Amino acid sequence: MTDGPTITTIAQRAGVSIASVSRVLNGLPTREDTVRRVMRAADELGYVPNSVARSLRNRRTDQIAFAMADIGNPVYVAMVREIQPVLKEAGYRLLIHSTDGDAEDELGVLRGLRERYVDGLIISPLRGVTEEHVEAIVAARAPVVVIGALPEGMPEGALVDNVRTDSATGVRLALDHLHAVGRRRIGFLNGPLDTVPGAARAVAYREALEALGLPYDEDLVEVGDFYRDSGARAARTLLSRVPGVDALMCANDLIALGALDVLREQGRDVPGDVAVVGMDDTELASVTLPTLTSVSLGSAERGRAAAGLLLDRLQNGPREPRVVVVRPSLTIRGSTALPGASGVSGRPGVSGSSGGGR
Amino acid sequence: MTDGPTITTIAQRAGVSIASVSRVLNGLPTREDTVRRVMRAADELGYVPNSVARSLRNRRTDQIAFAMADIGNPVYVAMVREIQPVLKEAGYRLLIHSTDGDAEDELGVLRGLRERYVDGLIISPLRGVTEEHVEAIVAARAPVVVIGALPEGMPEGALVDNVRTDSATGVRLALDHLHAVGRRRIGFLNGPLDTVPGAARAVAYREALEALGLPYDEDLVEVGDFYRDSGARAARTLLSRVPGVDALMCANDLIALGALDVLREQGRDVPGDVAVVGMDDTELASVTLPTLTSVSLGSAERGRAAAGLLLDRLQNGPREPRVVVVRPSLTIRGSTALPGASGVSGRPGVSGSSGGGR
DNA sequence: CATCCAGCCGTAAACGTTTACAGGCGGCTC
DNA sequence: GAGCCGCCTGTAAACGTTTACGGCTGGATG
Numbered sequence A, B: 001m002t003d004g005p006t007i008t009t010i011a012q013r014a015g016v017s018i019a020s021v022s023r024v025l026n027g028l029p030t031r032e033d034t035v036r037r038v039m040r041a042a043d044e045l046g047y048v049p050n051s052v053a054r055s056l057r058n059r060r061t062d063q064i065a066f067a068m069a070d071i072g073n074p075v076y077v078a079m080v081r082e083i084q085p086v087l088k089e090a091g092y093r094l095l096i097h098s099t100d101g102d103a104e105d106e107l108g109v110l111r112g113l114r115e116r117y118v119d120g121l122i123i124s125p126l127r128g129v130t131e132e133h134v135e136a137i138v139a140a141r142a143p144v145v146v147i148g149a150l151p152e153g154m155p156e157g158a159l160v161d162n163v164r165t166d167s168a169t170g171v172r173l174a175l176d177h178l179h180a181v182g183r184r185r186i187g188f189l190n191g192p193l194d195t196v197p198g199a200a201r202a203v204a205y206r207e208a209l210e211a212l213g214l215p216y217d218e219d220l221v222e223v224g225d226f227y228r229d230s231g232a233r234a235a236r237t238l239l240s241r242v243p244g245v246d247a248l249m250c251a252n253d254l255i256a257l258g259a260l261d262v263l264r265e266q267g268r269d270v271p272g273d274v275a276v277v278g279m280d281d282t283e284l285a286s287v288t289l290p291t292l293t294s295v296s297l298g299s300a301e302r303g304r305a306a307a308g309l310l311l312d313r314l315q316n317g318p319r320e321p322r323v324v325v326v327r328p329s330l331t332i333r334g335s336t337a338l339p340g341a342s343g344v345s346g347r348p349g350v351s352g353s354s355g356g357g358r
Numbered sequence C: 001c002a003t004c005c006a007g008c009c010g011t012a013a014a015c016g017t018t019t020a021c022a023g024g025c026g027g028c029t030c
Numbered sequence D: 001g002a003g004c005c006g007c008c009t010g011t012a013a014a015c016g017t018t019t020a021c022g023g024c025t026g027g028a029t030g
Helices: A007-014 A018-025 A032-045 A051-058 A074-089 A103-115 A131-140 A167-180 A196-211 A228-241 A253-265 A299-316 B007-014 B018-025 B032-045 B051-058 B074-089 B103-115 B131-140 B167-180 B196-212 B228-241 B253-265 B299-316
Strands: A063-068 A093-098 A120-123 A144-147 A160-165 A186-190 A221-223 A247-250 A275-279 A293-296 A323-326 A329-331 B063-068 B093-098 B120-123 B144-147 B160-165 B186-190 B221-223 B247-250 B275-279 B293-296 B323-326 B329-331
Touching (some): A007 A018, A051 B051, A063 A103, A074 A093, A074 A299, A093 B074, A103 A120, A103 A131, A120 A299, A131 A144, A144 A299, A160 A299, A167 A186, A167 A196, A167 A247, A167 A275, A167 A293, A167 A329, A186 A196, A186 A228, A186 A253, A196 A221, A228 A253, A253 A275, A299 A323, B007 B018, B018 B032, B063 B074, B074 B299, B103 B120, B103 B131, B120 B299, B167 B186, B167 B196, B167 B247, B167 B275, B167 B293, B186 B196, B186 B228, B186 B253, B196 B221, B221 B228, B228 B247, B228 B253, B247 B253, B253 B275
Parallel strands (some): A063 A093, A063 A120, A120 A144, A144 A160, A160 A323, A186 A221, A247 A275, A275 A293, B063 B093, B063 B120, B120 B144, B144 B160, B160 B323, B186 B247
Antiparallel strands (some): A093 B093, A293 A329, B293 B329
């Protein structure tokens, strides 16, 4: 009794076979009287089906995993917030893997798919999809959605969809805007070049400058980590090297936060002396003073799209791989206000932590 | 082949029985030669054990769930960040349930324990542990850790530990501090009274005032939701009703954010005219301007403690229920700076998104 | 050479479901 | 009244593991 009733227990009590019990519990056509007896016994025993046994038999776990670098990063939090309700609605449970951006760890998750503890996976590999990733995805034979760039030639049988954003366009939006408000010496605080976003944004910065007819100057670029203190360090270095910068493009909001810290510390006015743009448009952007203009890469949309693609595959079976591209957009706030407009009172965002799904 | 090899496949290829295969794979003593043959076959086939079948047989899933109101809330994010690495280290996977604070949903999670899809649960019920929660916990027969208040008389057999903080002390710390910096008309922006934290903080506010010899004035209290926009509304109402307040105690950081928005909008100086204190000491507190003095309720510690208690129970079997109390502390920043000290340059926190575990 | 023991190994059962298949029973038709 | 058909139900197999148990083999011992 300590072990909870099974369908066998119910069968005995109801005086029927376990097959009948199963049929009744699954709503298959059964004689009225049998149904009543089984239902009664199940109720009295407080029966709850064992999901593991069911999974073994049905070859599905009703679980889906989401793997990303760091659950503390607001971008991933935004994704989880969107993914969770979609999956729940469809009857799936959500597993979280925080990989610390460690490639070995990511591979572990992908390889783990073969243990069949989940029906599908959404993964956002920080350092890109390598040969080994691809192998693991093919070997998995469980659908995978990759958030981020995917190599060109995926093998035939790979059950993989792709959600990406176009951070190059995002950078361009930002630089166009800075140019439009009169900035000409635009510094760039980037993240590590061996991460996918870092590499993409480096290229995009250069191209955007070119499109604007501005010269590319190595001195205007500083590389660090995607964190606030690292952003502060980078900003300090850049500002001392090139005191005349009039704008800072930051590869994410946390870096921008660090930059704002330093600018304030040095008594430079934002946006009067230096305009600042962040990326990801996290909730932090509406908290700072001045509020932070930021490129939205649609984290929420990406999360939702990924969940949608995965569910579609799980429910409708095999099909051609699909790619969803989420367009970036620019949210203009106080840190790049046009001269004349008061940069101080960029109105705060709508809500800190509510909003989002439903 | 599309279905992946099982131990049966290996057994055939290696010319041994499935029992031997299992023994080899589990490292049980076996003849050298057999080990080699099995290992070889397993390698060639790319065998990976099926975790569902193993779970069924072993009666454990190596999965643990964490249920909280909202994964978007920085408090829970902090907890997850601590829980995840501890569990991973111990070989457990983490499932996330975001319940929206819905009591039905919470109960669903607790009842779901009987499906045995996880080995244990960490839950933080927003609206307290009801009779029904207790019933479900007892019926679960799987260990549960409750983060938050637990009713006095838990039944004998309940496999439940408890991690709590003492938000009353937290409120007292904050009010003592406000009193020490000369504030006498201290408003209180609370969250819903039917939530556990809301109710506790309401009482604590009243008692702390009393201890300080300050009168309790209903007009100084405003109740809303735990969100930023709600905090702004509440602040507006309170400020127009009692223009002379010289401090605002906020029941969480998001509310404090809303209050800061309103104070800035009305041109009141913080902390000159009005001092502000938040609660939870989330990363937001070091971002605002001025930076926000906040009561830390040790979210990270609570998460870590909860994971520890659960693992202990899973590894060492039954024992007396345990209670861990995490002491609150006050992090003083710019929003309550003593007159004289520059309230503007409260130094920014160490790092936005890194730090934490490991 | 018979006996015993240790060390390996294979058979089979068990975990708790779902479901193919076949058997039983009742009612209908001729 | 015999035969047939259809409905309902029970038996048993299957999902992929782990493990108790007993049997076989070989060497050591008397």
